[in-house]
Amino acid sequence: MDMSPNGIRLGAVELRGWQVHKLDPVPDDVSGQWSAYLVRVNYDFAVADDIPAPQWAEVRFEFPPGTFVADALPRSVEETTSAAAYTLTSQLNFVRREAGPGRWRPGSAADTIPMPVFLSRVECTGVGGDFVRWRHVGALTGGTHTAGLVLLVPHGVEALAVVASGTYHLETPPELKLRPVGRRDSFTVALPTATRAQQQPLAVVRERRERGAPRIFISYAHDNREHKAAVRQFHDFLTDWGADVHYDQNGLDSQRNWDKWIVTGILRSDFVLPIASPAYLAASQDELPPGQHKAAEFEYLRLADLLHRERETWTKKILPVILPGRSADEIPLSFLPGIVTHHTVTSYSAEGARTLIAVLGGGRAAG
Template identity: 30%
Template sequence: MDSTPGVTIDLTVADQDSKRFGSAPSPIKIGAVRMHGWQVHPISVASDQFDGADAYLVKFNYELGTTPDTPEMNWFELGVELREGVVVDAIPHHTQPTQTSVSYIVNDHLNLVPATNGVTPAAHLPATGETIHVFGVGSSGVRWQYWATSDTGVRWGSRVAWLVTLVDQETTHLDLTTIVRFDQRPTLDWNVLPAVTPADLRIELPTATNPRAEVTTQPANGTTVALLPSSPRVFISYTHDNNAHKQLVRDFANLLIKCGLDVRLDQFASPARKDWFLWANDNIDNADFVIIIASPKCLAVGEGKIDRNEHPGMHCELGIMRDRLQGNRRLWEQKLLPVVLPGESLSNIPVFLQPQAMDRYEIDELTEDALGDLLAAIHHGTEDNSRSPVVLMATSARRALADS
């Protein structure tokens, strides 16, 4: 166990209107997440695997605590981003509340898979009692997202997570950035946004003079263990027509997250000062899909029938989309998804999105069943790579190590 003092990340919120006026928000503390008692175990791998990189199994213990009399959370998320290296696998995987306790081994593909009888496990997870989504496996970072039940908010208390990482053989420390995100259930007198504050963490890696228990990989018995597919990343572009429309979009975004999508929305972004053009450009280009929400103001911006000083964010976002569409129509016709939410009209989709000639997604109620066509389009669009999952992971690991 690492003797480094624990890291505490304060959970704070700020006035939702502060970013609209560019003033510095005054954060209100509503709780904290404390990470402590992490463990690192070297994993023995063959010298010809993964270009000779070193592999480690890392355990994180962390606790969520919140302040009384604040609204409950719809979801809470802990993320760790490696400054060097790649996350090969991570547990919990996508998990339902009925998931019982499970012990895992590390197989020779560096997957964390359930241990069979008579095999010494390398990692253990207690029963979850909640829905968990995981994002980022195969990249330099991973995020675990914990969902509330329908009746109560996200539970307080302790949690545990594990990851397998590959790093360069010269690496002596894991330098991480930890980020906590959350979404609170709205109330009439609670007009705030989360204020995200990252924290840096350094974890010492085992050395010859500082031995730790080593994890031995288990043979995969000639079978390929399917890795979890990366959750599609979705950016939602919309105009702030009014508060009711903003809340409708937020509810829609939370429903997509509940369905396992990696959703980016301005209402989930930190209120810290930022260049919103760069923020929008990054999210549009790096999303697997961009959802454009139909509304009267969206139509007015898209058709150039509103002063360009009004809704500057949407002018920026739709301008980027038109430019990308002109440059690569085959790609962006599939990537841009116009959506009509309950109470809105098909006629409010800008014409450059071709609402009559191409598919659009009309949702008559915010339920998982009503999202069927939209989710089918998103998941079908991400199933275009037929290579072996092990080859994909090895390729991803080499690329991440080369870029670090």
């Protein structure tokens, strides 16, 4: 069970852990380019007893380019269906499991795939592309809902970046001018690679946030090779300390939508750590050479906008950091270096980052 998505809230939808199994054998037209995975997805709908249930609610998962949803379950449910067992065909499609031996070896996750009762109409879209969406319509019930999908992932990818979103529709009096709120979030799912993973669910380390450690987004500019190496050392120190660090050099073995990656990474973080440097300062002052450090400029503008809209919340979440050899003069003025605390790291150790660790160790920022 991979717990990476567990506890992520998308409005009225809350994600739970995924079960991921590597499939073998796979069709010849697949094996040359992709690895195949059977994924069991779990999510909750927050339906309160004292208010009307939403008319519909949906959950959507987007995968990196080059990844394909070969099939999904449920595909289309028009009325209440009973619990049933499914299996996969040789072409990796879901079908009802019949009595007797199947094509998969006994004990394989693909041999018998149990699915629960479906009480509402379910519409599925995205099969054959790089996303999947399940919309539940009418008679929504609370509790955990389960779905399944077969993912084709390029060979060599060990972790999959997923962007999730949840949406729902709730009738409210027009005069209140209210509308339901959904949101996007991102997480990374580890993919099993060892042969033994074909025989049992993937066992991975639980998401650090379940132990109370913070989620951190490192925002920095690629000034030069030495600065990038220093940021890498800082990242390694934070990871060893126990933080869940969102860092642009991780997960580069698959294509990435940088806009989504940056925005969801910032919004789901407990703290954002802007790293002081000449190029980062230049990004904040619109003084960058044309075409250079565009990612740092994009990140800075998002953070400045959040500070403008929700200053109290984001002043607590944005913690400017000065690495060895850098200066407080390189902190963007939007982050108020003269009146708001910044953190000087003298070495990549708990003592060298004492003030920063004290804040991070206190848990998540308010808000």
